[in-house]
Amino acid sequence: xxxxxxxxxxxxxxxxxxxxxxxxxxxxxxVLETVSQVxxxxxxxxxxxxxxxxxxxxxxxxxxxxxxxxxxALNKYDFVVVSVYVNPMQFAPNEDFDLYPRTLEExxxxxxxxxxxxxxxxxxxxxxLFGKGVDPSECAHVTVPNVGQGLCATTRPHFFGGVATVVxxxxxxVKPDAAVFGRKDYQQLKVIEKMVxxxxxxxxxxxxxxxxxxxxxxxSDADSCPGLAMSxxxxxxxxxxxxxxxSISVALKDVADGISGRSDxxxxxMGANMAQGWVGFIKRCIELSGGKVDYVExxxxxxxxxxxEKLVKGEKYVVLA
Ligand code: PAF
Numbered sequence: 602x603x604x605x606x607x608x609x610x611x612x613x614x615x616x617x618x619x620x621x622x623x624x625x626x627x628x629x630x631x632v633l634e635t636v637s638q639v640x641x642x643x644x645x646x647x648x649x650x651x652x653x654x655x656x657x658x659x660x661x662x663x664x665x666x667x668x669x670x671x672x673x674a675l676n677k678y679d680f681v682v683v684s685v686y687v688n689p690m691q692f693a694p695n696e697d698f699d700l701y702p703r704t705l706e707e708x709x710x711x712x713x714x715x716x717x718x719x720x721x722x723x724x725x726x727x728x729x730l731f732g733k734g735v736d737p738s739e740c741a742h743v744t745v746p747n748v749g750q751g752l753c754a755t756t757r758p759h760f761f762g763g764v765a766t767v768v769x770x771x772x773x774x775v776k777p778d779a780a781v782f783g784r785k786d787y788q789q790l791k792v793i794e795k796m797v798x799x800x801x802x803x804x805x806x807x808x809x810x811x812x813x814x815x816x817x818x819x820x821s822d823a824d825s826c827p828g829l830a831m832s833x834x835x836x837x838x839x840x841x842x843x844x845x846x847x848s849i850s851v852a853l854k855d856v857a858d859g860i861s862g863r864s865d866x867x868x869x870x871m872g873a874n875m876a877q878g879w880v881g882f883i884k885r886c887i888e889l890s891g892g893k894v895d896y897v898e899x900x901x902x903x904x905x906x907x908x909x910e911k912l913v914k915g916e917k918y919v920v921l922a
Contacts, residue, residue, distance in 0.1 A: 611644055630713050631722040636774050639724045643682065643775055652679035656777035658768060661685040662702035662833030663711045666812035670781045673809045675717050682775050683712065684724040690737040691763030702833050730770055742766050748791040748905045752921055756895050761792045768793055772804055779805040785830050787921060791905050813850060828854065845892040849922050852886035856920060872912040883922055897922045
């Protein structure tokens with residue numbers, strides 16, 4: 602159970618935090634472990650220093666993709682809170698909650714390399730945000746219909762409810778002006794945007810580009826997998842599986858290259874052929890590499906409505922795999 606701070610103790614905590622701030626060395630990155638520490642820090646930044654606040658939620662295992670989201674937040678806002686929390690509610694009992702990479706020391710080093718310690722803090726809760734010893738399935742739970750169904754939810758039906766619930770909790774704890782999510786997890790981004798709209802949450806949602814393994818990386822490096830979208834879970838992949846995973850980005854890029862600059866040639870009659878052609882092509886590329894397809898779909902880019910079976914000129918789509 603989290604006991605909210607009274608206005609008096611909040612002011613006291615903020616004064617103590619800001620005294621500590623004045624005295625501290627800029628090489629130190631603040632790592633906060635409790636909800637009240639984060640609330641006090643944000644209160645002090647916002648009300649004493651009049652700073653704008655951005656928030657980057659992560660589950661740790663940081664890679665360049667996360668770093669780019671943190672950089673995006675630092676570019677647009679005065680102060681950035683990064684959370685590192687492996688959320689039990691988004692894992693089904695048979696999934697990898699115990700195995701999920703927990704690399705806090707390395708994560709902190711990557712954040713320190715940004716040389717923005719004075720403009721950042723890390724929220725790395727030591728205890729479950731759902732309460733010590735409390736089963737998360739006993740807690741209030743957010744459901745996001747439509748965009749939260751199909752695609753990834755077909756094989757992981759529990760997933761988006763768990764993500765939306767913890768993000769709502771984190772937004773209530775940090776109360777940022779903006780929160781940043783990666784477009785790699787496009788359905789997750791849309792789920793969060795819908796939750797924010799449906800609950801009238803007063804927060805701007807920013808999205809960051811997918812960061813991929815370098816295409817001109819060292820080819821002799823067994824780990825090199827040009828174009829593969831960076832993900833904390835890539836560390837699970839064997840060399841063979843990494844090569845299979847690479848087929849997704851290669852196929853998506855081929856489709857994107859094939860379309861770009863060709864909209865003048867598009868006729869209504871081509872709409873259905875193109876949609877089926879792309880989906881079939883991407884599925885085949887994945888299967889030929891030895892991979893197994895969960896889904897390849899074209900959806901409306903903003904609403905995720907679909908699957909789209911016939912393309913219409915002027916509409917904006919996203920291809921998801
Ligand atoms: O994308 C992630 O890492 C997680 O789903 C998030 C948004 C941090 C919620 O646990």
